[in-house]
Amino acid sequence: MSQTVGRALSILEFLADEPRSLGQIADHLSVHKSTASRLLQTVEAQGFVRRDDRHIYRLGPRLLNLAFRTLAAMDVRVAAAPHLRRLGELTAQTVHLGVLDGGEVTYIDKHEGSQSVRMYSRIGKAAPLHCTGVAKAILAFRPDDERRVLAERIAYTPFTKRTITTPAAFLGELERIRTRGFAVDDREHEDFIHCVAAPIRSPEGEVSHGLSISTTTMSLSRKQLLELAPLLLETAATIEKELG
Amino acid sequence: MSQTVGRALSILEFLADEPRSLGQIADHLSVHKSTASRLLQTVEAQGFVRRDDRHIYRLGPRLLNLAFRTLAAMDVRVAAAPHLRRLGELTAQTVHLGVLDGGEVTYIDKHEGSQSVRMYSRIGKAAPLHCTGVAKAILAFRPDDERRVLAERIAYTPFTKRTITTPAAFLGELERIRTRGFAVDDREHEDFIHCVAAPIRSPEGEVSHGLSISTTTMSLSRKQLLELAPLLLETAATIEKELG
DNA sequence: CCCGACCGTTGCACATGTTGCAATGGCCAT
DNA sequence: ATGGCCATTGCAACATGTGCAACGGTCGGG
Incomplete structure (x- = not known):
């Protein structure tokens, strides 16, 4: 050192x-x-x-x-950028792209729709694994043993009253996400912010990236948010198709 | 060292x-x-x-x-961002924000409109002083002695057949820009790319930033490009007003 | 399976690059 | 003009960074 x-x-x-x-x-x-x-x-x-x-x-x-050369060299980010933008325009909310890397998830793109509000996220910032939609969406589709190891290693900081605080609860949530196909962050990281998030599979079938739509509970009810899930999943599928 | x-x-x-x-x-x-x-x-x-x-x-x-924390701390960039975006949407072309710093101009924001094409610029990249619209727009409104010093120091790399290659020609161009109120890059940096650019004054009346609209000669004729100048100047003025 | 080639890491000794001190010059306020 | 504060630079001491050699791991070929 x-x-x-x-x-x-x-x-x-x-x-x-x-x-x-x-x-x-x-x-x-x-x-x-x-x-x-x-x-x-x-x-x-x-x-x-x-x-x-x-x-x-x-x-x-x-x-x-x-930094921007690095971003430009990220294949998934480049492929996803126009889709993030379109998703942001269609929903008017904030759209994120995150990547799992070295045991943490980092925001690598963000598009703010016309009705988006200020929130925690910023490109380069870590998305807490246990309470953000994008991180949960990625982890849910990682290999079993890796999920288990990561779940044990998380410091379960309770950001809100709804934050998941135990490995068991977290692994249960990841199972639900696997079943449902997408993740929901229901005010677990920030009060008044909820989001839906989908995994993005690489051509090899591996999930290292995730896509999410975030908004305030004032802007969209939970019901309205969940209604965006099909569009989200479709966008993720389009990105996957472009990745080859 | x-x-x-x-x-x-x-x-x-x-x-x-x-x-x-x-x-x-x-x-x-x-x-x-x-x-x-x-x-x-x-x-x-x-x-x-x-x-x-x-x-x-x-x-x-x-x-x-x-990098993104640095960008978030740039007052002018923050104030200008929604206007860059609007300008990009209105014109469908590529919009840039540059800043003069340490004798060079750097792109610090960029918005690609729906019809924009790939070009040299990228956030963090230097914009050559003698042949890019945004750099010329800034330099034209710097103090006299500074303009003269900078003009002598430039390495006049001829990127295209139209690139300005002498200090005298460059200072003459800066005079034209001062008179006109905005700069034009007419294929001086990249073949087939032209742009219009306006200075952004700080509350102290100093010009360190510039705003530009760039496009291909195939997308917009010179005449059509020049027709964007009023909108560009109005956007710069709006940003200036917001800066206080 | 064994061997060789290549990889990255770590202990070691020592050369050299880094460090703080003191001196210097510049700027600003009184 | 003076004092206080700032940043920079020469110097020499020494702390740290360096290359070497050894080690263990991986991979491919015989």
């Missing part, structure tokens, strides 16, 4: 939400300012950080460049 | 377009595999890199997370 690299990456993290001065960065790293200055010179030279004329540092365009 | 940090960042760059093996990464860095392995352990532990069960490395979700 490289201490110096860890420090540089911590700088990137620290600058993600807000620009900072050298002093703030040095304090954050618990290093001398001269050390922080040299680290910043390196990350700045490679475009990962920019500083303005008042010596305030913020993340630079290189990071955006890498 | 930190050598070790530079190596780690080079790894991130190397993995942006394609997953790689440890050996490929070590070769790329010209270091021993054990050194590369340890560097990778660090960037992996912080989520910047992921590896699969066949020991193939690729960029991880942390980078996406940072």
Whole structure:
């Protein structure tokens, strides 16, 4: 494990939400300012950080460049993008695409329909496995032994009164999803937000991706939300067909 | 300048377009595999890199997370997003938002209308100063001395037969833009692509951002493209108003 | 099944790259 | 003009990163 690299990456993290001065960065790293200055010179030279004329540092365009190149290289995301958009337009709600990777599910695309509202999700953000539609939809169709291992490893943070909090309850929910063919998050992650989500199978029949429609309980009743399931499943099937 | 940090960042760059093996990464860095392995352990532990069960490395979700947090913290981008979208819907073409930063213009938002086609631009990518509409629109409204300095510093790569290739011609073009109030890229960067672009002023009256509509010469004639200028300028003005 | 080739990882010693200190120069407010 | 704060740079000490060698795992061929 490289201490110096860890420090540089911590700088990137620290600058993600807000620009900072050298002093703030040095304090954050618990290093001398001269050390922080040299680290910043390196990350700045490679475009990962920019500083303005008042010596305030913020993340630079290189990071955006890498991130969007990565997104552009994701086959499933590329194939799914026009369908997400169409789904968002048809439903006017927020549509997500998530991927299971290294034991967590990450949002890799999002389309906000005309009536969508602000919610937790953002591209690059982890979707908690036990209480988000997209994560549940993916996990339900993973191999048995993997489902069991993951269920034991989850920290069952209760986000709302309705959040699933035990491995047994979670595995039961995954069984219901397998039977039904799609997942429902019924205010388990955020109060007033519910969603339906479907798995997307790869050409090899493996499920690593999921597609969801999220909305507020004020916008759509549970009944209305469930009425979107056929469209959702059809969209997932269309994406699967395009994947080959 | 930190050598070790530079190596780690080079790894991130190397993995942006394609997953790689440890050996490929070590070769790329010209270091021993054990050194590369340890560097990778660090960037992996912080989520910047992921590896699969066949020991193939690729960029991880942390980078996406940072990139989208950065985008969410850009006031102008946030304010402009719904307007970009509306403009894309109204025109059916590709709409861009760029920002001048550290002597280069970077695309920070993009909306593809229903008739848009693939083109060079991507969020995070630099827009060449001398031949893209959005960059020219920004530079035209920078302070005099800055315009002059930047014009001298540009490497006038001739992307097409129509690309501006001298500082004098470039400064003349910027004068025309100042007079007209908006910029035109007439196949100067990509054959068959033309666009109109407008500056976006900050509340302090400073121009660091620009908005453009890009399309193919097959989709819209020059005349039709120019007919979009009023809508473009009106959209820029609306964004400016929202910025306060 | 055995062997060889290739892979990635880890302990080790040591070379070198990183670090904090002190000095310097710049900027701003009094 | 002065003092305080800032960031940067030269220096030398030393902590950490490095390559080597050994190891264990996997795969393909005989």
